[in-house]
Amino acid sequence: MANEDMGGIKAQLRRWVQVGGPFLGLVLVCLFFAFARDEFGEPARESIFKAGNLKIVLVQTVVVGIGALGMTLVIVSGGIDLSAGSMVAFCSVLGARMIVGGSSPGVVVAVAVLAGAGIGLINGGAIAAFRLLPFIVTLGSMSIVRGAGKWLGKNQATSIPNDSGIAMVMKVTSPETLFPLPHGVWIMLALAAITAVGLRQSIFGRHIVAVGSNESTARLCGVRVRSVKVAVYALAGLFFGIAGVMQLARLTQGDPTVAVGLELDIIAAVVIGGASLSGGSGSILGAIVGALLMALLRNGTSQLGWANYVQEIIIGSVIVLAVGLDKWRQGRGRV
DSSP states (O other): HHHHHHHHHHOOOOOHHHHHHHHHHHHHHHHHHHHOOOTSSSHHHHHHOOOOOOOOOOHHHHHHHHHHHHHHHHHTOOOOOTHHHHHHHHHHHHHHHHHHTOHHHHHHHHHHHHHHHHHHHHHHHEEEEEEEOHHHHHHHHHHHHHHHHHTTTTOOOOOOOOTTTGGGGGGGOOSSSOOOOOOHHHHHHHHHHHHHHHHHSSHHHHHHHHHHOOHHHHHHHTOOOOHHHHHHHHHHHHHHHHHHHHHHHHHHHOOOTTOHHHHHHHHHHHHHHOEEEEEOOHHHHHHHHHHHHHHHHHHHHHHHTTOOHHHHHHHEEEHHHHHHHHHHHHOOOOO
């Protein structure tokens, strides 16, 4: 009886960590910066927690946050997509080249987003049709798409006007105050709400969870596993395409060399948010909080004047810790 009680307590604790872990992590990071001092000995909170800087953090969250929505669906289904960063760069270059060519903002957004969905469809089709490992397929796609972006952009950045319709989506106004927020932040939150409802309430969302939990059982229950996988990667590609448009709007240029390693930030945000790399569980809200935590870490360490390599070490440590917590939540390992 004592062993059963202890097992129940551990299971409950794992559920609490999965739900509340992202928020606890965000609180701990905020507490750290609240008491930290910059290179001049001044309290970091005076610059980090200013309304204007918090607006910058939210803007920096948008690209990773929208990418994390698509990656959450992929990871919940039991897959992985390493081509996310390359897709973001490719779609931003495609959008920039179209704007320079005279295309309207609506057409640019539609084509860039559909291009991301098309690449995701190819990835999902290869994984489902030939039963290839997602890691291998998307690793190859990462290089192919990156090379295609460099070819499309002629291996250089393509700038767009600062007052173009696309650029205005991420334009920061009233930099000293938190509101009004750029349109891109509201778009991210709206997409997150829609995706969360779809994952939890729709039949397709339940099928995604079922495939990630146990593919064989899902197939026996009548779930079209291959179709679900193809749809998940296509939908993830669509989100990566939107993230590419946001990247273009934020930088006002399409650069095929940007977003290198962005997929790691996106995956880290999803895992920090409570998703299991084994599939079958994940949280859209948690992924957004994870993306916010990553952005706050990068912004805060920059404000402290820490070297870039220190930032990378911290981010890498957070990723390892998040994966360790995932293993502990699943009961397969201990942290």
